[in-house]
Amino acid sequence: MKEGRNTAGALGLVLGHPFDTVKVRLQTQSTYRGIMDCIVKTYRHESLLGFFKGMSFPLVSIAVVNSVLFGVYSNVLLALTAMSHQERRTQLPSYTHVFIAGCTGGVIQTFFLAPFDLIKVRLQNQTEPRVQPGGPQPRYRGPVHCAATIFREEGPRGLFRGAWALMLRDTPTLGLYFVTYEGFCHQNTPHGQNPSSATVLVAGGFAGIASWVAATPLDVIKSRMQMDGLRRREYQGVLDCVVSSFRQEGLRVFFRGLTINSARGFPVNAVTFLSYEYLLHSWG
Numbered sequence: 310m311k312e313g314r315n316t317a318g319a320l321g322l323v324l325g326h327p328f329d330t331v332k333v334r335l336q337t338q339s340t341y342r343g344i345m346d347c348i349v350k351t352y353r354h355e356s357l358l359g360f361f362k363g364m365s366f367p368l369v370s371i372a373v374v375n376s377v378l379f380g381v382y383s384n385v386l387l388a389l390t391a392m393s394h395q396e397r398r399t400q401l402p403s404y405t406h407v408f409i410a411g412c413t414g415g416v417i418q419t420f421f422l423a424p425f426d427l428i429k430v431r432l433q434n435q436t437e438p439r440v441q442p443g444g445p446q447p448r449y450r451g452p453v454h455c456a457a458t459i460f461r462e463e464g465p466r467g468l469f470r471g472a473w474a475l476m477l478r479d480t481p482t483l484g485l486y487f488v489t490y491e492g493f494c495h496q497n498t499p500h501g502q503n504p505s506s507a508t509v510l511v512a513g514g515f516a517g518i519a520s521w522v523a524a525t526p527l528d529v530i531k532s533r534m535q536m537d538g539l540r541r542r543e544y545q546g547v548l549d550c551v552v553s554s555f556r557q558e559g560l561r562v563f564f565r566g567l568t569i570n571s572a573r574g575f576p577v578n579a580v581t582f583l584s585y586e587y588l589l590h591s592w593g
């Protein structure tokens with residue numbers, strides 16, 4: 310059962326990764342005219358493998374990162390409401406409590422997610438074709454080499470580049486994530502019952518879309534901060550990145566990746582919440 314769920318989560322991640330790569334590139338590079346242009350160029354220069362760059366670290370860390378998020382969320386909610394998960398079915402906790410618990414999950418999760426996400430983004434942005442002997446070498450040869458190089462060149466704090474933006478992105482939007490989820494489940498479940506699997510899937514999917522729509526502007530900033538420092542430092546900080554991105558590209562810049570984030574957000578989070586509910590039930 311547990312293996313089945315992990316496989317579902319991992320499969321979701323693998324299937325979603327190509328979209329994530331296209332999104333990251335659109336957010337941080339100005340060479341692409343749009344989604345299709347990015348797909349075509351990536352495929353031509355790097356083959357299908359280009360879309361899967363940077364996937365291994367997320368794959369090994371997703372279980373830990375999600376356990377931290379959902380663990381913190383349910384424990385904070387437990388502490389705030391003094392109700393078990395089962396009791397909460399009959400008496401919905403206030404949305405303020407749900408929001409606070411989600412935000413807390415977002416803050417704590419950042420410490421675990423930041424280095425993995427940084428390495429993912431750096432690898433996704435390497436546009437060199439597959440390494441050929443004698444051919445051009447990409448800067449990072451793989452996730453471990455990437456981590457070691459960042460550590461050496463940018464110091465231990467370098468591994469947390471973009472972490473502020475990540476925390477700003479995730480704190481309110483994970484509050485929204487859980488409020489959407491709980492709200493949808495509550496509205497579509499007869500009083501006192503557990504939500505059906507179909508309800509959980511749709512609620513999770515909507516939670517994914519709602520939170521990703523809200524998160525996209527800071528997602529752009531986060532990705533740019535993570536790429537900063539690769540060669541020269543362009544931004545003084547998060548605010549500077551917001552201001553200069555806006556000056557150079559206008560308001561549209563904050564919506565880069567919106568379509569992909571929303572489309573990817575539904576299936577990924579439908580599966581995530583289904584696993585979460587099963588886990589809660591199997592633990593009682």
Ligand SMILES: C[N+](C)(C)CCCC[C@H](N)C(=O)O
Binds near residue numbers: 578
């Ligand atoms: C809060 N924010 C919208 C950023 C993320 C919410 C869901 C995170 C999930 N692991 C995913 O990859 O979709």
